[in-house]
Amino acid sequence: MSAESGSFEAVVSSVFGAYYDMLVLPDCLETRRGRLRGRLRLAGRKNEESWDHIPERHLILVGDRVHCVQENDESLIESRRERKNVLFRSSRFEQQGLGANIDRAVVVMSFAYPDVSQGFIDRFLASCHAGGVEPVILFTKSDLTDDELREGCLELYRGLGYSAFAVNLLDPKGEDWESICSLLSNGISLFSGRSGTGKSTLLNRLLGNENMATGAVSESTKKGRHTTTNSTMVRDPKTGALYIDTPGVKEWGVMNLDRKDIFESFPEIRAAATLCKFRDCLHETGAEGCAVAEKLEKPGEFHPGRILSLKSMLDSLETGERIRKGDYIKATGRMRQGSKYALKNRPPEHR
Numbered sequence: 001m002s003a004e005s006g007s008f009e010a011v012v013s014s015v016f017g018a019y020y021d022m023l024v025l026p027d028c029l030e031t032r033r034g035r036l037r038g039r040l041r042l043a044g045r046k047n048e049e050s051w052d053h054i055p056e057r058h059l060i061l062v063g064d065r066v067h068c069v070q071e072n073d074e075s076l077i078e079s080r081r082e083r084k085n086v087l088f089r090s091s092r093f094e095q096q097g098l099g100a101n102i103d104r105a106v107v108v109m110s111f112a113y114p115d116v117s118q119g120f121i122d123r124f125l126a127s128c129h130a131g132g133v134e135p136v137i138l139f140t141k142s143d144l145t146d147d148e149l150r151e152g153c154l155e156l157y158r159g160l161g162y163s164a165f166a167v168n169l170l171d172p173k174g175e176d177w178e179s180i181c182s183l184l185s186n187g188i189s190l191f192s193g194r195s196g197t198g199k200s201t202l203l204n205r206l207l208g209n210e211n212m213a214t215g216a217v218s219e220s221t222k223k224g225r226h227t228t229t230n231s232t233m234v235r236d237p238k239t240g241a242l243y244i245d246t247p248g249v250k251e252w253g254v255m256n257l258d259r260k261d262i263f264e265s266f267p268e269i270r271a272a273a274t275l276c277k278f279r280d281c282l283h284e285t286g287a288e289g290c291a292v293a294e295k296l297e298k299p300g301e302f303h304p305g306r307i308l309s310l311k312s313m314l315d316s317l318e319t320g321e322r323i324r325k326g327d328y329i330k331a332t333g334r335m336r337q338g339s340k341y342a343l344k345n346r347p348p349e350h351r
């Protein structure tokens with residue numbers, strides 16, 4: 001049905017508290033602001049009280065496809081379509097959905113101000129793998145680095161089979177810039193990364209305008225200033241592609257993942273695991289016949305930075321701060337542990 005006759009399909013482009021901006025399908029040329037129908041709000045609240053699964057902090061995320069009815073001046077979201085995927089990150093107390101139905105998630109990582117963080121990239125890659133989202137690595141500020149760091153980063157990730165590019169967003173040109181433009185020319189792309197890495201600058205370059213606010217990195221701390229404060233989807237008028245700019249995050253937590261998710265997110269470990277003698281192996285250190293555990297002990301088998309990332313992710317599962325099955329997130333975003341899964345009662349293999 002057309003929008004005029006009372007009902008329409010849309011993609012959520014921004015969330016402001018109880019209000020949602022939506023791009024009306026099929027062409028996403030018109031924006032309407034609306035809210036959830038009461039029944040759906042109730043379902044969301046019920047979901048939050050549930051102890052059986054990790055609840056969704058937001059029932060509706062940027063990128064969600066929704067069915068709406070137009071009642072006089074008001075657009076009401078009637079239902080959400082099934083999600084193709086969701087990209088989650090987690091912190092100590094909450095799991096945050098960054099976007100839904102995304103065709104690719106780009107981690108925007110600057111070579112300097114702020115420096116490259118391999119841990120951040122690898123955690124991001126693990127979340128993409130677990131969420132069924134195609135990852136892309138975009139290194140920015142290539143004008144502020146040397147060939148050694150630039151080529152080292154690109155070789156490492158390209159060698160593992162990832163799409164990785166390096167650009168100077170102040171003067172974007174060359175092979176990598178053309179590749180990234182063509183990669184992003186269809187579907188929904190989400191940009192994430194630490195503050196100040198150039199996510200909004202990238203959007204302005206893609207769109208050929210200065211619509212997205214950008215902020216100079218602080219002189220004293222060399223950190224970004226968290227210029228972008230809300231996830232927003234915009235449409236590229238040249239191609240019709242949709243881009244999601246997200247606020248900078250300090251850390252990319254993977255506390256919502258388990259040991260298996262983390263190992264499986266490393267392509268080099270997936271390859272080694274095919275040689276492992278055991279089924280459903282957890283690759284415990286010292287396990288005889290476990291090809292992964294053996295290779296992890298031998299220097300030179302894997303990239304040392306990747307092993308550090310792996311260990312740090314596995315360590316974060318040991319702290320007891322991770323979100324587990326049965327944990328419960330209050331409406332405030334704070335987490336409470338489900339009693340039946342309380343730390344002391346958990347069997348050791350699940351720690």
Ligand SMILES: Nc1nc2c(ncn2[C@@H]2O[C@H](COP(=O)(O)OP(=O)(O)OP(=O)(O)O)[C@@H](O)[C@H]2O)c(=O)[nH]1
Nearest residue numbers: 141169196197198199200201214215226227228248
């Ligand atoms: N030298 C150089 N500066 C860049 C490049 N890309 C972005 N910048 C600058 O870095 C600063 C931060 O860029 P933003 O686009 O605001 O960063 P952001 O990732 O959106 O940051 P938040 O919104 O805080 O998450 C701005 O001053 C940009 O001009 C680049 O490739 N080279």
Ligand SMILES: [Mg+2]
Nearest residue numbers: 199200227228
């Ligand atoms: Mg920004």
Ligand SMILES: [Zn+2]
Nearest residue numbers: 276281283290
């Ligand atoms: Zn094994």
